Amino acid sequence: MGQPQAQSDGTEAGKPPLRVGMVGYAFMGAAHSQGWRTAGRVFDLPLNPVQAVICGRDATAVRAAADRHGWASTETDWRTLVERDDVDLVDICTPGDSHAEIALAALAAGKHVLCEKPLANTVEEATSMVRAAEEAHQRGQVAMVGFNYRRVPATALARRMVAEGRLGALRHVRVTYLQDWLVDPQFPLTWRLRKEQAGSGSLGDLGAHIIDLAQYLVGERLAGVSALTETFVRERPLPTGATSGLSAVSSAGTGQVTVDDAALFTARFPSGALASFEATRYATGRKNALRIELNGERGSLAFDLERLNELSFHDGTEPGAEAGFRRILVTEPDHPYLDAWWPPGHGLGYEHTFVHQARDLVHAIAEGRRPEPSFADGLQVQRVLAAVEESAEKNSVYTPIAV
Ligand SMILES: NC(=O)c1ccc[n+]([C@@H]2O[C@H](COP(=O)([O-])OP(=O)(O)OC[C@H]3O[C@@H](n4cnc5c(N)ncnc54)[C@H](O)[C@@H]3O)[C@@H](O)[C@H]2O)c1
Secondary structure, X not given: OOOOOEOOOOOEOOOOEEEEEEEOOOHHHHHHHHHHHHHHHXXXXXXXXXXXXXXXXXXXXXXXXXXXXXXXXXXXXXXXXXXXXXXXEEEEOOOHHHHHHHHHHHXXXXXXXXXXXXXXXXXXXXXXXXXXXXXXXXXXXXXXXXXXXXXOHHHHHHHHHHHOOXXXXXXXXXXXXXXXXXOOOOOOOOHHXXXXXXXXXXXXXXXXXXXXXXXXXXXXXXXXXXXXXXXXXXXXXXXOOOOEOOXXXXXXXXXXXXXXXXXXXXXXXOOOOEEEEEEEOOOOOOOOEEEEEEEEOOEEEEEEHHHOOEEEEEEOOOOOOOOOOEEEEOOOOXXXXXXXXXXXXXXXXOOHHHHXXXXXXXXXXXXXXXXXXXXXXXXXHHHHHHHHHHHHHOOOOOEEOOO
8 A cells, every 4th residue: 555645725635534513713723623624634633624614703713714614605693504424523723701601512422522612611511511522432432622732742841841850759840821902991891701601711712721731741630729819900891793702992981800810829739739710801911821830849840831841951960060940942842743844943833832732632532432531620620720719719718620
């Protein structure tokens, strides 16, 4: 047999297809499209991802999105999409209030599922999704939640170094996720500021990411939290028409903000490490500043998403006179994901995390194993979010995470 032949759409013939149906076509829709379009062209995958169908409620807008992002067909009702025979995987890129309903229907229809974070808007919804995913797994289906920051090569390298014991016992985990797009009180009341659609504010949007990333890097789940939350601007102009991503236009009327604007919490890991978390959309000047630092008895690691090709490492076992933080440029072929990309020094960006996410999910499907992060991992993050809200409501009382 010769090499698989490239087809006109750039994918490879001779491999079984994985036909993707995606719901939502704005910010994450564009990012996931990038992932599906590119993964099979860069990595040697066991299945051939096919962008079969994209769904949105506005027929004209979804047609334009399909043309722009490379989808073969469109639907205007996600219920039709999940029932289509030519869809193997449903990719959910909608706000949190629709995650559970779409995921449950897709799993019942025999599809694999990729669902954006946070997994759901409540612990109850997330629990039902885990139950459905477990039953579906018995039938050979897989379900993954989209915590894409695990797929930055530098964070994956950090995980490897922690697991190898390079830091020794961990003492501190310090995490912040800072943005500033809500500083203007005239920014309109989009779905991210409404509890019934988003579940929570900065907490579920940014906090969910850093909870997952911290637990992934440490290799443990948080035991309990003490939290503060605040809503700085409680009333905002209503948006006009469709809103997309993090931008929108406002109209005359106003409405109530029903989510947190910022969440701060301290936490304990079972092994004894102490952690601090800060998630806000009011950090003037900070655009997408996800920063994490781990301090262990043998060394420290630090990562900044705004410099995502780099990892800072201090090896505490080196002689004091020479020791210090050094920058690892995470672009070498033996760094995670990098063997398929560019020569050393030719860095990657945000979008590549979605390519890596698609790659890892395709492997899990082909191998019939539970992908990471699984729906169960998403549920556990949801429990941490719930504990943070409970603690904040009770004057920061230490609140154990339910198991
Ligand atoms: N992984 C990340 O880094 C990351 C970043 C941003 C957002 N997210 C998550 O992705 C999800 C979507 O966020 P976004 O920023 O793309 O939002 P967005 O507002 O940019 O896009 C939402 C999309 O969902 C569509 N939609 C909403 N309800 C629908 C329905 N019932 N049927 C069909 N389509 C529907 C909208 O038309 C729009 O296309 C959220 O869960 C969010 O938390 C993840």
